[in-house]
Amino acid sequence: MRGSEFDEAEFFRAIAESEARALLIGRRALVALGIPVLTADYDFWLHIDDMTAFNTAVEPQGLFPTHTPDEARGKGRYVLENDERVDVLVARTVPTVDGVRVAFDDVWGRRRALDIAVGVAVAVPALDDLILTKRFGGRPKDFEDIRLLEALRKEDA
Amino acid sequence: MKPVTPPGPEARARLRLLAERQLSPEEVRAALAQPLGGAEEEESRSLIRWFRRRYPTAATRLAYARRAYRRWRAATPPE
Numbered sequence: 001m002r003g004s005e006f007d008e009a010e011f012f013r014a015i016a017e018s019e020a021r022a023l024l025i026g027r028r029a030l031v032a033l034g035i036p037v038l039t040a041d042y043d044f045w046l047h048i049d050d051m052t053a054f055n056t057a058v059e060p061q062g063l064f065p066t067h068t069p070d071e072a073r074g075k076g077r078y079v080l081e082n083d084e085r086v087d088v089l090v091a092r093t094v095p096t097v098d099g100v101r102v103a104f105d106d107v108w109g110r111r112r113a114l115d116i117a118v119g120v121a122v123a124v125p126a127l128d129d130l131i132l133t134k135r136f137g138g139r140p141k142d143f144e145d146i147r148l149l150e151a152l153r154k155e156d157a
Numbered sequence: 158m159k160p161v162t163p164p165g166p167e168a169r170a171r172l173r174l175l176a177e178r179q180l181s182p183e184e185v186r187a188a189l190a191q192p193l194g195g196a197e198e199e200e201s202r203s204l205i206r207w208f209r210r211r212y213p214t215a216a217t218r219l220a221y222a223r224r225a226y227r228r229w230r231a232a233t234p235p236e
Contacts, residue, residue: 008219008220008223009216028219028222031218031219031221031222032215032218032219033215034205034208034209034218035204035205035208036204036205036208036218036221036222036225037222038222038225038226038229039222039226040226097179097180097182097185098182098185098186098189114215115214115215115216116215116216116219117216122215135185135189138179138180138185139176139177139178139179139180140175140176140178140180141176141177143180143185143188143189146188146189147193147197147201148201148205150193151193151198151201151202151205152205154193154198154202155202155205155206
């Protein structure tokens with residue numbers, strides 16, 4: 001499938017209808033919340049038991065996993081790709097670079113829903129949790145994004 | 158006006174390494190301790206206000222991001 005044929009609304013609809021516990025994280029989540037940053041891919045943090053449902057949902061969009069669910073469980077992440085790229089984190093807990101352990105179940109419990117189309121919502125972490133996920137990476141651009149998220153928090157206060 | 162020469166592959170690779178490098182624990186602590194304020198905060202909030210005003214829904218913001226990325230790719234010399 002060519003990138004230009006990728007139907008983003010349909011992509012999010014399929015994920016929502018799959019009932020996979022999938023959180024949109026990364027820069028695409030920043031964009032959805034209202035921060036204009038450049039990004040190439042989609043990042044999700046997915047419940048470790050929901051890989052098959054998620055993979056099946058996005059397969060009609062021409063996205064195929066680089067690893068089997070068993071391999072991905074061992075690595076804690078995998079990628080779905082074709083002309084689009086979807087990075088998927090599947091660890092139950094992830095440490096931040098400064099040592100805070102973040103559990104998927106806790107973040108899922110505090111999630112927010114953002115409407116993408118009529119009847120279609122994507123789940124994103126609460127703002128504090130999204131900031132924590134930005135501390136998983138520890139790259140300079142992650143900390144630039146944290147500062148933008150802090151500005152968003154002040155804007156919404 | 159002198160035309161801008163895009164950076165070559167080596168310069169782009171160096172920039173990518175800088176942007177993707179892992180910060181040390183000391184750098185992380187310093188980054189997290191730096192309070193947001195002043196001109197940086199106002200510029201960031203102004204940008205967010207513009208973006209939300211111009212693209213009021215998550216769907217329109219996501220569509221904007223896809224267009225912006227395509228424009229950036231088109232303007233970036235091949236590796």
